[in-house]
Amino acid sequence: MEDVKCNGCHLKCDSFKFLTKDELELIEANRSTVVFRKGEKIIRQGSIFKEMVSFNQGLAKIHIEGTGGKDLLLGIISSSEIIGGPGLFHDKRYSFSLTALTTSRICLIDSEIFMQVFKTNYLFAESFLREFSRRYNDFFQRFLSLTQKQMHGRMADALLFMADSVFNADSFDLPLSRQELGEFAGMSKESVCRILKEFKDEKLINTNGQKIDILKKDLLCRILEAI
DNA sequence: GCATTAACCACAG
DNA sequence: CTGTGGTTAATGC
Numbered sequence: 001m002e003d004v005k006c007n008g009c010h011l012k013c014d015s016f017k018f019l020t021k022d023e024l025e026l027i028e029a030n031r032s033t034v035v036f037r038k039g040e041k042i043i044r045q046g047s048i049f050k051e052m053v054s055f056n057q058g059l060a061k062i063h064i065e066g067t068g069g070k071d072l073l074l075g076i077i078s079s080s081e082i083i084g085g086p087g088l089f090h091d092k093r094y095s096f097s098l099t100a101l102t103t104s105r106i107c108l109i110d111s112e113i114f115m116q117v118f119k120t121n122y123l124f125a126e127s128f129l130r131e132f133s134r135r136y137n138d139f140f141q142r143f144l145s146l147t148q149k150q151m152h153g154r155m156a157d158a159l160l161f162m163a164d165s166v167f168n169a170d171s172f173d174l175p176l177s178r179q180e181l182g183e184f185a186g187m188s189k190e191s192v193c194r195i196l197k198e199f200k201d202e203k204l205i206n207t208n209g210q211k212i213d214i215l216k217k218d219l220l221c222r223i224l225e226a227i
Numbered sequence: 228g229c230a231t232t233a234a235c236c237a238c239a240g
Numbered sequence: 241c242t243g244t245g246g247t248t249a250a251t252g253c
Contacts, residue, residue: 151233178242188234193243209242 006031011056011105013080015127023117023124030110031070036060036100045097049087051108056080058104059166063183064096073176073184076101078166081135082128088115101175145184149224156193156224158185159205162213170214174198 006012006028017025031054036042042053045065055077062075062083072110075097077083084093088111117137118125145157163170174181178196182189199205204220206213213219 189242190235190244191233194233197243 002112004033008058011080012054013056013082013105013131015082015124016054018123018127019117019121023121027109027117030113031107033105034105035188036104036106038100038102040100042098042100042104042106043094043096045094047094049084049092049094049111052082052084052088052111053098054080054082054107054109054116056105056107058106059101060104061099061101061176061180062096071183072186073180075135075173076162076166083135084114086112113177129156151185151187151195152198152223153226154187155192155199156186159199159212159214160217160220160224162212163203163217170217172212174210174212175199175210 004011006016006024016027019027032101042060043051057080060077061073062077063071063073066072074208077098083098087093087095099153118128145154149157162174166172176184176191179189182192185192187195196207199220200207204214204216204223206215
């Protein structure tokens with residue numbers, strides 16, 4: 001893999017554009033670039049917070065571990081973003097796991113160095129916190145969906161999220177297994193199968209393995225709105 | 228009571 | 241891993 005300089009890297013997220021040449025070189029000297037394959041864990045919930053993740057390319061899931069080995073899938077990373085979680089400021093532990101859903105290109109930045117730059121460059125810090133806040137806002141919206149909607153509404157939510165926030169298309173190859181989709185929509189994998197079949201029978205969507213086509217988005221939106 | 232919702236289990240492909 | 245069918249428990253008319 002070619003080692004692109006941070007300065008000329010077009011994959012890095014917008015926050016980095018606020019860094020001075022010196023700051024970017026400092027980051028560069030304290031980061032590694034790693035490619036993760038599907039299923040590989042990028043960060044592990046509970047482990048010591050050593051590095052910030054600069055996610056550059058690919059697809060990954062943010063998930064937290066529940067009891068009995070059951071996960072809750074909180075979000076999907078599909079574009080460049082700096083990820084680390086509250087551990088950077090709070091308890092020096094990762095508060096969630098990050099797992100690659102497809103081959104993903106990531107830079108790992110020493111957290112001490114990241115913090116150093118955070119403290120000296122206000123525009124960078126503000127931009128980073130804006131991204132950070134947006135991410136947590138999304139989590140809160142998920143909680144709302146998970147706690148106040150019934151299964152069909154949650155499934156419609158999950159499918160529309162994939163279409164609008166991840167793929168920007170109404171047809172896509174779902175990067176999640178039925179099990180993972182269940183972890184995202186807060187239901188068992190059996191319920192996922194049943195509801196997808198119902199949606200398919202009602203011609204709201206078409207499914208073929210991992211391939212999903214949303215056929216009647218307006219009706220799906222109505223299911224989403226109707227509790 | 229009866230219907231609905233949704234999880235758990237078993238099992239086939 | 242995916243999908244189906246049966247069972248069960250809780251909740252709501």
